[in-house]
Amino acid sequence: MITEVQNYFIHQSEIYGKDFYLDLKKSSSVVTEPPPTTQTIEQFNSEIKDCHKCELSKSRTQLVFGSGASDAKLMCVGQAPDSDSDKQGRPFSGATWELLSKILLAIKFPIDDIYFANVIKCHPPENRDPQEIEITECLPFLNTQIELIKPVVILALGRTAAQSLLGVRESVVSLREKENYYRDIPVFVTHHPGDLLKNSELKRATWEDVQKLRKVFDELAN
Numbered sequence: 008m009i010t011e012v013q014n015y016f017i018h019q020s021e022i023y024g025k026d027f028y029l030d031l032k033k034s035s036s037v038v039t040e041p042p043p044t045t046q047t048i049e050q051f052n053s054e055i056k057d058c059h060k061c062e063l064s065k066s067r068t069q070l071v072f073g074s075g076a077s078d079a080k081l082m083c084v085g086q087a088p089d090s091d092s093d094k095q096g097r098p099f100s101g102a103t104w105e106l107l108s109k110i111l112l113a114i115k116f117p118i119d120d121i122y123f124a125n126v127i128k129c130h131p132p133e134n135r136d137p138q139e140i141e142i143t144e145c146l147p148f149l150n151t152q153i154e155l156i157k158p159v160v161i162l163a164l165g166r167t168a169a170q171s172l173l174g175v176r177e178s179v180v181s182l183r184e185k186e187n188y189y190r191d192i193p194v195f196v197t198h199h200p201g202d203l204l205k206n207s208e209l210k211r212a213t214w215e216d217v218q219k220l221r222k223v224f225d226e227l228a229n
């Protein structure tokens with residue numbers, strides 16, 4: 008029987024050949040370096056667009072890779088494409104996208120300067136939460152996206168994004184009170200805009216979180 012770790016190595020070898028290594032010093036989770044080539048985010052997209060590594064390949068219309076500026080200093084990470092995103096091929100869509108855009112514009116981030124992605128690249132049926140095995144299979148793709156984009160700051164939207172990036176099991180409520188890092192990159196944890204649409208009482212906390220992000224971003228990026 009293949010263990011999760013063996014499965015991980017098989018997966019990585021299929022993508023990168025033998026040219027990947029582990030950095031266990033800076034993270035509790037297993038993280039890969041991007042391939043040592045001039046690979047671009049677009050090349051990486053075409054490399055994985057036919058991925059069938061988990062069951063979600065059967066329920067998707069298309070793999071939703073990510074969108075936005077390939078040199079973005081801010082990267083926003085959500086959970087998975089919903090049914091509209093699945094059809095449109097964009098990581099966020101509809102009312103969720105409208106609210107997220109408004110929040111980011113309110114802290115003066117031009118939308119075109121940001122990169123957006125999800126932990127999971129294929130739409131889970133009925134918009135259900137992704138399963139552990141699906142996260143394990145798909146997370147290396149997000150790791151590589153981050154390595155290629157090289158953001159200064161990451162905004163993790165919701166539990167799946169926060170826990171997957173940070174390699175922890177804590178709640179959003181707990182993580183948003185802490186200083187978090189993905190490798191050396193500050194990660195600000197807040198509620199997913201989809202959750203704000205269901206519970207407007209979360210908006211106040213989200214507003215506080217993004218204002219903190221803006222402050223740190225200005226210190227680091229300027």
Ligand code: SF4
Pocket residue numbers: 058059060061062063064070127128129141144145
């Ligand atoms: S969810 Fe990720 S691992 Fe699963 S098929 Fe889609 S791209 Fe591949």
